[in-house]
Amino acid sequence: MRYQLHFAIPEEKDAPIDAEVEITFRLAETGLPIYLDFTQPTAYLGEMEINGKAVQPDHREEHIVLAASDLVAEFNTVKIKFRAGDGSLNRQEEFLYSLLVPDRASAVFPCFDQPDLKAYYDLSLTVPEGWKAIANGFTKETEQAADGGIFFRFATTDRIPTYLFTFVAGKFERIERTIDGRTLEMFHREPDSAKVAANVDALFEEHARALAWLEEYTGIEFPYQKFGFVLIPSFQYGGMEHPGAIHYRARSLFLDESATINNRLSRTRLIAHETAHMWFGNLVTMEWFDDVWMKEVFANFMAGKIAREIYPEVNHDLNFVLAHHPASYSVDRTLGANPVRQQLDNLKLAGTMYGAIIYNKSPIVVRQLEYMMGEEPFRQGVQDYLELYSHENASWPDLIDILDGIAPELGLKSWSEVWVNEPGRPIHSLEEGTLSQADPYDRGRVWPLVFEVGLGAEPYIYSLQDPSLSWEGPEQGWNSTGLGYGVFPVANSTLQDLPEVESALQRGAILINLYENMLEGRTVRPIMLLELALRMAGTETNPQVLSRAMGYLQNTYWSFLTEKQRTEYADKVSASLWSALQAQPSQDLKKPIYSAYASVAQPAKALVNLYRLWNEEVLVPGLTLSVNDRSSLALSLMIKQPEWYQELVAAQAEKISNPDRRKRFEFVAVAAHPEKEVRDSLFATFGFAENRGVEPWILGALNLLHHPYRQQASFDYLERSLLWLEDIQVTGDIFFPKRWLDASFGSYSSPEAVELVESFLAERSDYNANLKGKILQAYDQARRAAEIQKAEAPQ
Numbered sequence: 053m054r055y056q057l058h059f060a061i062p063e064e065k066d067a068p069i070d071a072e073v074e075i076t077f078r079l080a081e082t083g084l085p086i087y088l089d090f091t092q093p094t095a096y097l098g099e100m101e102i103n104g105k106a107v108q109p110d111h112r113e114e115h116i117v118l119a120a121s122d123l124v125a126e127f128n129t130v131k132i133k134f135r136a137g138d139g140s141l142n143r144q145e146e147f148l149y150s151l152l153v154p155d156r157a158s159a160v161f162p163c164f165d166q167p168d169l170k171a172y173y174d175l176s177l178t179v180p181e182g183w184k185a186i187a188n189g190f191t192k193e194t195e196q197a198a199d200g201g202i203f204f205r206f207a208t209t210d211r212i213p214t215y216l217f218t219f220v221a222g223k224f225e226r227i228e229r230t231i232d233g234r235t236l237e238m239f240h241r242e243p244d245s246a247k248v249a250a251n252v253d254a255l256f257e258e259h260a261r262a263l264a265w266l267e268e269y270t271g272i273e274f275p276y277q278k279f280g281f282v283l284i285p286s287f288q289y290g291g292m293e294h295p296g297a298i299h300y301r302a303r304s305l306f307l308d309e310s311a312t313i314n315n316r317l318s319r320t321r322l323i324a325h326e327t328a329h330m331w332f333g334n335l336v337t338m339e340w341f342d343d344v345w346m347k348e349v350f351a352n353f354m355a356g357k358i359a360r361e362i363y364p365e366v367n368h369d370l371n372f373v374l375a376h377h378p379a380s381y382s383v384d385r386t387l388g389a390n391p392v393r394q395q396l397d398n399l400k401l402a403g404t405m406y407g408a409i410i411y412n413k414s415p416i417v418v419r420q421l422e423y424m425m426g427e428e429p430f431r432q433g434v435q436d437y438l439e440l441y442s443h444e445n446a447s448w449p450d451l452i453d454i455l456d457g458i459a460p461e462l463g464l465k466s467w468s469e470v471w472v473n474e475p476g477r478p479i480h481s482l483e484e485g486t487l488s489q490a491d492p493y494d495r496g497r498v499w500p501l502v503f504e505v506g507l508g509a510e511p512y513i514y515s516l517q518d519p520s521l522s523w524e525g526p527e528q529g530w531n532s533t534g535l536g537y538g539v540f541p542v543a544n545s546t547l548q549d550l551p552e553v554e555s556a557l558q559r560g561a562i563l564i565n566l567y568e569n570m571l572e573g574r575t576v577r578p579i580m581l582l583e584l585a586l587r588m589a590g591t592e593t594n595p596q597v598l599s600r601a602m603g604y605l606q607n608t609y610w611s612f613l614t615e616k617q618r619t620e621y622a623d624k625v626s627a628s629l630w631s632a633l634q635a636q637p638s639q640d641l642k643k644p645i646y647s648a649y650a651s652v653a654q655p656a657k658a659l660v661n662l663y664r665l666w667n668e669e670v671l672v673p674g675l676t677l678s679v680n681d682r683s684s685l686a687l688s689l690m691i692k693q694p695e696w697y698q699e700l701v702a703a704q705a706e707k708i709s710n711p712d713r714r715k716r717f718e719f720v721a722v723a724a725h726p727e728k729e730v731r732d733s734l735f736a737t738f739g740f741a742e743n744r745g746v747e748p749w750i751l752g753a754l755n756l757l758h759h760p761y762r763q764q765a766s767f768d769y770l771e772r773s774l775l776w777l778e779d780i781q782v783t784g785d786i787f788f789p790k791r792w793l794d795a796s797f798g799s800y801s802s803p804e805a806v807e808l809v810e811s812f813l814a815e816r817s818d819y820n821a822n823l824k825g826k827i828l829q830a831y832d833q834a835r836r837a838a839e840i841q842k843a844e845a846p847q
């Protein structure tokens with residue numbers, strides 16, 4: 053299949069874009085009509101020809117119907133003049149760029165908009181004087197256009213799906229470098245030449261390095277005709293992997309002087325991720341968006357390997373566990389958990405598939421797979437897969453077939469069934485010398501699993517294939533390297549010993565397991581976890597582990613302690629955190645403690661301390677608070693001390709010099725207003741899509757409206773939050789529905805809140821299954837907290 057496309061791009065960003073397409077495609081059999089996708093109004097379509105014969109476009113329900121009688125066996129040609137839809141062309145004053153993932157190509161031009169219908173593209177553009185143009189293929193010709201502007205013709209692309217087709221045009225600077233015989237090109241709009249100079253070498257080198265690494269790993273040379281990347285201001289995502297013209301958010305690649313090692317590491321990972329997509333996703337493409345997770349997980353997996361080589365000084369294993377396990381469990385432990393590989397019947401619902409399971413569980417699953425197979429056999433399988441399906445499409449079962457052929461003894465098909473096609477996680481218990489695995493939802497599932505147990509330099513490795521295993525191994529340090537997945541037993545001594553364990557990776561992984569045990573209502577009581585976190589505040593030396601511990605502390609304090617326990621512990625918690633805040637030696641260690649202190653502070657003395665920190669009367673040596681930190685602090689103080697409201701709002705707004713941030717602060721502060729009527733009217737506005745435009749502001753406001761101090765007053769918002777959800781899914785960004793629910797239900801623990809959700813769902817048996825899943829995910833903590841508090845309450 054081949055598309056010849058021309059777009060005439062005018063200078064003014066609102067003027068229509070005239071365009072033409074000629075599509076050539078082969079039909080094996082005739083007798084049926086064929087449907088082209090085009091989601092713009094019929095009025096956008098002009099003259100049309102099928103195989104040389106002029107026809108009237110038959111456009112209905114977002115399709116152009118090609119009548120069977122006009123089509124022939126073998127090659128057909130359809131020509132259409134049209135006005136391009138420009139919603140996905142991101143038109144701005146001096147530039148535009150197309151972003152067509154997942155199904156937006158048909159919003160721009162008539163096409164067969166599916167990932168498995170790959171094609172060659174011959175693109176030409178006419179652009180205003182002074183503009184440059186970039187596309188998937190080389191620039192073949194540039195000339196003055198007859199009626200003004202510049203004409204660009206690009207070389208025929210490689211064979212690509214519609215979602216990877218792109219062009220960018222506008223006022224850009226082009227820089228070219230040749231590294232190891234390979235020429236790379238970069239386009240950007242950064243006016244600060246010092247900033248460009250400070251970053252440009254690293255950008256080229258890191259791309260070249262990632263390319264060389266991937267060629268070596270995959271055994272396949274870079275599969276496209278050219279390598280180019282474009283830095284776009286305020287690009288929607290970190291990056292998008294169009295072959296020949298990767299798009300990046302400019303801010304993610306041009307770092308400031310103050311960039312930390314973490315910023316540089318993220319940039320390396322992003323560059324490696326997008327580069328890895330050239331093989332994973334682009335060369336071999338998913339058949340359908342139900343396998344969208346595959347390209348993401350492989351791109352991340354490869355990026356992780358590349359970053360490991362570039363930054364040997366970073367604790368990558370610890371990063372992996374802290375980044376993936378808690379986030380994955382937060383969905384996978386719930387009644388609404390979805391599998392890694394989800395059903396997708398309608399591309400319009402593709403947005404609901406994204407979430408913690410794709411981003412956080414899949415990497416854990418693929419790491420298990422590599423571990424079970426061994427690095428080399430796994431790599432061999434990946435190479436065979438890329439080789440076999442080069443420039444074609446393939447699905448997850450195709451890959452599993454290949455891997456199964458390499459390691460038939462592992463039973464990878466049944467392994468994949470439970471890990472990839474099923475949701476959920478296993479729960480392990482140790483009793484009388486037997487380790488047993490249970491399915492928390494009694495569906496009889498068994499998760500084959502490799503995990504490590506033990507503390508110190510060499511934990512023992514276990515491979516669990518059956519739901520029970522006779523146990524003679526250590527009783528301490530379950531899943532101590534985070535290789536495994538699920539809930540593991542806790543030895544009695546662990547809570548006592550954990551702060552002294554030498555390895556930060558082991559402290560982090562074990563801490564996560566303790567928290568999951570508390571949520572499962574076994575062994576670890578909330579007050580035990582709270583006491584442990586308080587000790588760690590004083591002793592923990594790794595900032596990331598400390599941050600995790602302080603997050604758990606806040607959650608435990610507000611959601612899992614009973615009211616009575618919270619009253620008993622309030623003074624002790626505040627006092628211990630305050631002294632740990634003084635004692636810890638660095639900003640990196642003080643900051644997570646400060647955040648926990650600011651959250652849990654209740655006694656008058658603690659609030660006065662915070663007030664003085666906020667107005668800079670008191671300083672904690674070594675702790676620096678940014679304007680953003682002070683804004684958050686002001687917001688939480690105005691809820692805890694409503695009589696300070698007016699002063700805090702006025703004085704903090706004064707301190708914020710960035711006008712966007714000040715607007716955000718003033719908007720969100722209304723949600724902390726002492727008068728219920730004011731808050732009620734703010735919440736009521738959220739029922740209309742036009743008031744939810746700036747989603748981060750809405751989430752900030754919801755967090756305050758549902759603050760633990762305000763939950764009784766805000767309880768009646770919860771039902772409306774659910775009633776509006778379907779509209780939110782249709783009108784909001786892909787991540788917004790889940791975030792909306794989390795911000796609304798996240799900190800409740802009352803049986804009434806649980807009951808409200810359950811009866812809402814019970815009354816709606818035909819409710820959208822994906823959204824129902826999101827609701828069940830979001831109310832899970834409330835459900836568990838209500839049960840745990842009931843168990844903790846005196847009988």
Ligand SMILES: [Zn+2]
Pocket residue numbers: 325329347348351
């Ligand atoms: Zn990606």
